[in-house]
Amino acid sequence: MDRITAGEGQRQPSAVEQGRVRYRRTQNRRSVLISVGSTLVFAVLVWLALTASPGWEQVRASFFDPQVAWESLPTVLVGLWTNIQVLAIAVVGVAVLGSLLAIARTLRGPLFTPVRILAGAYTDIFRGVPLLLVLYLVGFGIPGLDIFGRMPAQFWGAIALVLCYSAYVAEVLRAGIEAVHPSQRLAARSLGLGYAKTLRLVVMPQAVRKVTPALMNDFVSMQKDVGLISVLGAVDAIRSAQILVASSYNFTPYVVAGVLFILLSLPMIRLTDWYSARARRREQIGGTV
Amino acid sequence: MTANEPVLRVEGVVKWYGEQPVLDGIDLDVARHEVVVLIGASGSGKSTLLKTVNLLERVDDGQIFLAGDDITDPRVNADRVRARIGVVFQHYNLFPHMSVLDNVTLAGRHVLGWSRPRAEARGRELLERIGLGDRAAEYPDRLSGGQQQRVAIARALATEPELLLLDEITSALDPQLVGEVLDLVGELKAAGSTILMATHEMSFARRVADRVVFLQNGRLVEQGTPEQIFDAPQHEETRRFLARLG
Ligand SMILES: Nc1ncnc2c1ncn2[C@@H]1O[C@H](COP(=O)(O)OP(=O)(O)OP(=O)(O)O)[C@@H](O)[C@H]1O
Ligand SMILES: [Mg+2]
Numbered sequence: 001m002d003r004i005t006a007g008e009g010q011r012q013p014s015a016v017e018q019g020r021v022r023y024r025r026t027q028n029r030r031s032v033l034i035s036v037g038s039t040l041v042f043a044v045l046v047w048l049a050l051t052a053s054p055g056w057e058q059v060r061a062s063f064f065d066p067q068v069a070w071e072s073l074p075t076v077l078v079g080l081w082t083n084i085q086v087l088a089i090a091v092v093g094v095a096v097l098g099s100l101l102a103i104a105r106t107l108r109g110p111l112f113t114p115v116r117i118l119a120g121a122y123t124d125i126f127r128g129v130p131l132l133l134v135l136y137l138v139g140f141g142i143p144g145l146d147i148f149g150r151m152p153a154q155f156w157g158a159i160a161l162v163l164c165y166s167a168y169v170a171e172v173l174r175a176g177i178e179a180v181h182p183s184q185r186l187a188a189r190s191l192g193l194g195y196a197k198t199l200r201l202v203v204m205p206q207a208v209r210k211v212t213p214a215l216m217n218d219f220v221s222m223q224k225d226v227g228l229i230s231v232l233g234a235v236d237a238i239r240s241a242q243i244l245v246a247s248s249y250n251f252t253p254y255v256v257a258g259v260l261f262i263l264l265s266l267p268m269i270r271l272t273d274w275y276s277a278r279a280r281r282r283e284q285i286g287g288t289v
Numbered sequence: 290m291t292a293n294e295p296v297l298r299v300e301g302v303v304k305w306y307g308e309q310p311v312l313d314g315i316d317l318d319v320a321r322h323e324v325v326v327l328i329g330a331s332g333s334g335k336s337t338l339l340k341t342v343n344l345l346e347r348v349d350d351g352q353i354f355l356a357g358d359d360i361t362d363p364r365v366n367a368d369r370v371r372a373r374i375g376v377v378f379q380h381y382n383l384f385p386h387m388s389v390l391d392n393v394t395l396a397g398r399h400v401l402g403w404s405r406p407r408a409e410a411r412g413r414e415l416l417e418r419i420g421l422g423d424r425a426a427e428y429p430d431r432l433s434g435g436q437q438q439r440v441a442i443a444r445a446l447a448t449e450p451e452l453l454l455l456d457e458i459t460s461a462l463d464p465q466l467v468g469e470v471l472d473l474v475g476e477l478k479a480a481g482s483t484i485l486m487a488t489h490e491m492s493f494a495r496r497v498a499d500r501v502v503f504l505q506n507g508r509l510v511e512q513g514t515p516e517q518i519f520d521a522p523q524h525e526e527t528r529r530f531l532a533r534l535g
Contacts, residue, residue, distance in 0.1 A: 187382035190343050191396040192372025192448065201399060205386045 065252045072244045072253040079240030080260050086158045086236070087226045091219065093162035098169030103199065105174050119170070126167035131225055135160045139232035154236075157229030165222050172214045176207030216272035223265050227257075237261070294357050295320050296452050296483045297342065302351035304337055304507075311337045313507035314351070319452070319485050324478050326494040327487040328518075329504035330530060335487035338504070339454045342485070343376050356451055372400045375445030379457045381437040383429040389416065389440050390425040396448045408447075415443040419473055435466030439473055446477075453477065455486035459493075471497075491534060495519055503527045 013021070050056055104112075104119035126134070139156040142148065180203050188198040208215070230239035237260060241253035297319040304312035311334050319325045327335045340346040342353055344360060344367045353361050360370045383392050390412050397408035416422045419439040421432075429437055438458055445453060455474065459467040471493050478484065478497055488494055494501055494515060501518040503511045503526075511524045522528045 183378070183380060183382045184384065186345060187376075187378065187384070188395075189368075190345060190371050190374075190376040191444070192368050192370075192400040193396065194368045197399050201395065202384055206384075209386060 062249075063251045063255055065250055068248065068250045068252040069256050072241065072256050075240045075244060076237050076253055076256050076260060079235055079237035080257070080264070082154060082234060082236040083226045083229070084264070086154050086161070086229055086234070087223060090158045090161040090165070090222065090226065093158065094165045094169050094222070097162060097166035098173055099204070101166060101170035102173035102177060105170065106177050123167040123170050126164050127171070129164070131160065131164045131228060132231065134164050135228055135231055138163065153232040153234035154229060157226070157232050157234055161222065161226060161229075165218060165225075168218050169215065172211045172218065173207060175214075176209075176211035177203060179210050180206045213272055213276045216268060216275075220265050220268055220272075223268065224261055227261065293320075295354075296323075296356055297485060298354040299338070299342070300352045300354070302338070302341060302353060303349045304334075304341060304346060305349050311507050312341065312348075315504075315507070315509050317502065317509060317512075319483060321483055322481045323499045324482075324484045324486070324497055325500045325502060326498040327485070327502050327504060328489075328491070328494060328530075333504040334507040335504055336456050337507075339376070339456050339485065339487060342452075343374050343454055344370055368400070372396065372448055373451050375448065375450035375453045377438070377441045377445050377453075377455045377458045379461050381429075381434070381441040381461075383437055383440055383444070385429055387428075388425065389421065389427050389429060389432070392429065392440060393444045393447050396444070401448055411447060412443075415446055416440075418476075419443050433466060434462050435469045438462060438466075438470050442470070442473055442477075446482075451483065453482050453484045453486075455484060455488075457487055457489060460489060491519070491531075503530065505530070 101119045101123060104115050105123070107116055135157065138160040139153060142156065142159075143151065184202055184206065185198055188202040189195075193201065227236060227238045230236050230242065233239070235243075237257045238254075241257040244253040245251055295318040297317070299315050299317040302312050302315045303310065315334075315338060317325070317338075327338065329335055337346060341348050348361050351361070352359055355370060355373060358365070358370075383389075384395070387395065390409065393412040393415055394403075394405070394408035397403040397411055398405060403411070413422065413425060416425050419442065421436060421439060421443075424432065424436070429440065432440065438461075442455075442458070458474075459470050462470065467490070471490065474484070474486070474493075475497055496515075498515050500512055501515050502509060503518060503522075503524075505526050511518065511522060511527045517523075518527065519531065522531060
């Protein structure tokens with residue numbers, strides 16, 4: 001765009017170009033109208049089906065009560081803050097453990113065979129076990145060992161999240177590491193960088209950029225799975241909503257919690273799009289061998 | 290190191306890939322400030338020789354000395370040796386996630402342990418020298434192929450290497466970009482760099498080389514001044530290779 005600013009005022013497109021521009025404009029306008037129209041029709045149909053259903057009045061009263069929603073908001077928000085704190089800690093843990101596992105799986109040579117196998121077994125196991133189960137085992141099992149003293153439920157929740165998500169993230173990172181062209185390693189090594197520095201300064205940054213969308217997807221899914229720590233009794237958004245529901249017999253607080261979780265994830269989703277588009281432009285060169 | 294000791298001495302180097310000898314007893318010296326050009330058909334072992342010198346490939350026999358130090362000794366620290374040698378490949382292999390300046394300062398900061406100001410001063414000086422002083426903050430994908438290859442050369446020079454290895458650094462470039470890269474090599478020679486390079490650009494080899502080395506099937510067939518090799522080759526194989534090029 002910035003390239004054709006000079007003299008843009010005077011530029012007089014030919015009749016052919018004007019015709020093309022006119023045609024494209026009408027085409028665009030038509031597409032927009034069609035999509036807006038079909039969305040509206042669909043929304044109206046869903047609305048009609050919902051409100052015409054026999055139980056609608058009851059559902060609306062117990063799930064979408066504005067009064068209850070407004071009153072429950074502060075409590076659920078406080079709970080959500082707990083989720084955010086656990087999430088922040090777990091993300092750091094996942095970044096560290098996930099990277100270590102990924103690197104362990106890419107080590108070559110017979111010396112590292114045991115490390116490689118252990119890391120492989122770990123990722124296989126923790127990608128297979130349901131998070132809920134890990135939460136129970138970690139949250140109720142490990143405290144029973146009585147070696148860590150008394151830790152809050154949030155702590156065990158964070159541990160369980162780290163254990164599970166590290167396995168996913170390790171696999172994603174490993175794919176990224178393997179996607180960095182060998183010539184990049186070669187270039188780094190021939191500058192005199194050692195194995196670890198090559199990994200840290202050249203391979204990992206590129207690997208992470210290559211898999212940023214996948215990593216961010218994992219992050220978004222972690223953002224909602226952090227709500228599962230409520231099963232350990234941590235008073236988070238969901239648990240707070242549950243308490244409110246139990247005392248008022250109205251389910252609206254759950255909907256409030258749901259909406260808050262969606263709002264929490266939206267910035268991250270937008271950021272993912274923006275960031276990966278930018279990274280893609282940069283990655284288009286290099287390693288063409 | 291004594292004054293007349295070669296920067297690089299290759300003695301009886303042998304390299305096998307499987308059943309096939311790729312380097313079959315190579316002996317070669319490169320003196321200080323000398324530019325030695327390797328020529329030979331595709332597959333003759335030029336790249337392999339350069340890789341063994343940079344310890345990217347392990348030799349199967351023979352020895353390589355860098356300024357008198359046996360670098361094929363398994364006890365040497367390969368990373369230290371590589372830091373003393375600058376390498377530029379056919380494909381520029383710049384680090385795409387770093388600015389041009391960071392590409393050039395990486396080795397200084399993380400291999401030689403220079404402070405950031407010192408590495409950047411050196412980096413900017415080099416970028417100035419290759420005519421890209423104003424592009425320091427740019428990412429490599431914003432540069433042309435020729436500019437990228439010049440940055441790759443600057444990156445290789447950043448640690449003030451004793452020896453520069455260039456492996457067909459122009460063969461991935463559009464013809465009109467070849468000149469600017471070769472001109473830079475000419476300037477390096479004028480500034481006294483010691484260079485061992487492989488190339489298919491015979492006219493350039495003639496212009497810049499102090500000595501031309503012809504390899505065939507992993508053997509050093511013939512070496513001499515550009516005039517000797519290009520105008521009066523002694524060996525039948527050399528004559529045939531040059532005749533094929535036309
Ligand atoms: N990693 C490898 N594994 C097996 N064989 C290899 C390997 N690298 C090179 N070779 C073989 O070694 C021989 C020499 O290769 P080399 O790359 O040194 O040739 P070159 O002279 O650089 O050729 P070109 O002019 O095409 O670059 C070739 O026959 C090649 O097939
Ligand atoms: Mg080659």
